[in-house]
Amino acid sequence: MSGVLRLQGQGNGCGYAAGPAYVSSEPLSPRGDPVSPSLEFENLDRAIAASVAALESLIARTDPASADILEFQIEMLRDPVIAEMAAEQIGKGQNAAFSWVAALEEYIAGFEQSEDDDIRARAVDMIDIRDRVLRALEGMPAADFPKGSIFIGKDMAPSLFLAHDWTDGGGIVLEAGSTASHVALLSRAKGVPMVVGIGGLSVEAETPVLADGSSGLVVVHPSGADIAAVAGAEKAVLPVVPGLEAGAFRIVSGGTVELLVNISDIAELRSLDPGACDGIGLLRTEFLLSSASDLANEEKQFQLYCEMLKWADGKPVTIRLLDLGGDKPLGGFGAEERNPFLGLRGIRLLLSMPVMLRIQARALLRAGAFGPLKVLLPMVTFPNEVADTRRIFEEEAASLAKRHIAISMPAIGMMVEVPVAAIMLDTFTDADFFSLGTNDLTQYLTATARDNPSVVDLYRQATPALLRLVSQTVAVAHEMGKPIGICGDLAGDPERLSSLIASGIRQISVAPAQLAAVKTAMAQAGMDG
Structure with a gap:
């Protein structure tokens, strides 16, 4: 292989992309300014x-x-x-x-x-x-960059990723970043090649760049042989076992395993057959909204949720409440915090801003009248957060009923992504079900920032400890008689599938792009779909 410049980073496992460079000097974060x-x-x-x-x-x-x-x-x-x-x-x-x-x-x-x-x-x-x-x-449209180009920058905001049209290809090369960040999670869900942690890169706009998400290799001025070599390596990957239809997989020890999808963009549904999965296991609502005004728009949220239920056609849809803060700056929340991952994010933020929570609660209650909808609370730390949220849902349900508006009270569950919640799971009696968010759970378990490439090796080394905690948590949930599933990145790793099943997990939710690989792993493990 030949090329003017080669850099090695960490790939997201989503093939390769070649195209002209779009160089961003600063991470773009549409509409993230604090309130003035x-x-x-x-x-x-x-x-x-x-x-x-x-x-x-x-x-x-x-x-x-x-x-x-x-x-x-x-x-x-x-x-x-x-x-x-x-x-x-x-x-x-x-x-x-x-x-x-x-x-x-x-x-x-x-x-x-x-x-x-x-x-x-x-x-x-x-x-x-x-x-x-x-x-x-809603104001001015979000910042964007040309279709089919390779985005090159220090980092990338999730909101910018979602605002961009990836139908004409393209990829991402980041000087910093991490394969565990939210934008990396989104890129895997859409199958967009991404390489992170390459260090400094000085390149002019429009320069041809090859980004190999499988190997983590970035080539500036790639030759035809470079591209052919990467394409050949991709074709050599083990093919997916054909003929695997949807439907819960039966396992040797008895029982079944449901396979659902995580959705971050409504466009993901347009290319996904509802028959390919058992429903939506995680709908990330904060990624469906494009502006701070959308957070206050009950009608827009209601229509989005109804569209998800219509697509699912009677299968369950689990919708997570707005998980803002951290590296998701929509509305400016967390923008000025010294450490936003440890501050007001998820349910903490929503309970501190009950107007926003009540708007979403009303939209969800109304949508619940049109299909089997469940609600998931993010970043739960203590039981009172579940109880307080349930009280708000009940108050809004009573208010809507008085106005003769059709509603249905959904099951209210919680993400298990804060270690103290996992350890004390038996105290969360107000939660109807649990879902393991292993990305943040690993971050807080290891005191390792998921978006910091300098400590990414520590993040990866935590898998054995994470699996032990998952097993312990699942056992407690079973003792409580409450359903528990997994929707974090660990769920989409075929190599960890057998360990998750052995721990007692019977509901797995993954990105649409990971469905085929997980189904193949299930078939190879002797599970019958």
Whole structure:
């Protein structure tokens, strides 16, 4: 093989990509700025003005009856009382989107609960203007880079990865990063070749680059022979056993093992046959939303969840509450924390911001009426977090029922990813089920940052200890009579499959790109699908 420059890093195991370099000097993180009250006032005023202008334009080309409805909406948008209520929330540190929703909640509930049919009908108009302003608040599109290129930078934000269109190929080469980071997890789910930890790389834009996610090799100015060699190595990989349909696998010791999928992007479902798995074991809701305004948009979230349930067609769908913070900066949460992985993230953040939690709870309760939906709590540390979240769901369910809105109370389970929760699992009696998140569990078990390449070897060496803790945790869950599954990266490692099954795991959820390899491993282990 020949090439001007070769660098060795760590690959994500997802084949190779060749293309022109896109060089990013800084990690791109769309819409991750902390809340600034003056900026939020300005954003809300601009969004309301844009909404009024759009409605005025509609009035100019509609019939008189429709114009009356639109004029009512404009009147409400200009209502100084609503504006003052929103301003009060912004003054307390809320962003424009949550402040706007909070200001309209009482109005909407009041209209919906009226005994007068005409007044009750106005609730739809209030919901319409609420969502119209939220859409206007979405603002400028996220930063992006050309299709088919090889992204080269120090690191990459998960939000940027999800905003990019990978259908025309492309890959990722990072100077830092880790194969256990969230963006690495997303790249494996989509099958995007990625190499991390290559150190410094000085390359001009548009320079041809080859990134081999299987070997971790990066070649600048690759020759045809370089690309052919990598392509030949990929073809030599053991082929997947054909004819493995969906359906729980039977194991020699008795019982079955369900194989589900982790979903981080709705586009993943479009190329996945529902018959290929037993349902959705983990829906990462924070990756489905593209802006901070989406966090306050109940209707948008409701529609997304319903789309997942429709795709599953009667199979179970487990939806995780927003897991913000850490390396997921949507809305600016955790951006200023000294160590965001150890601060307000997951359920800790949601319980500290009950407005955001209640919006998602309502969307989930409404979606639950359309299929078998379960809810998963992230980053749970102590039992009161489960109890407090359940109380909020029950309160929102009662409120929706009073407004004659169809709902269904979902089963509420918890991620097991904090060591203290794993060790004290028997105290979490309020949880309906458990799901092992082995990526964060390993991080906290080893005091090793999952996104730090300098300690990645420590992260990897923890597997024996992790498997022991998994086995102990599963045994406790069985004693409690509660279901427990696994949805972390360990679940998608065919070499660890037999150890997981031996520990008592009977539900495994993996990225769509890992389904075939896990099914093959099951078949080779003598399991019958």
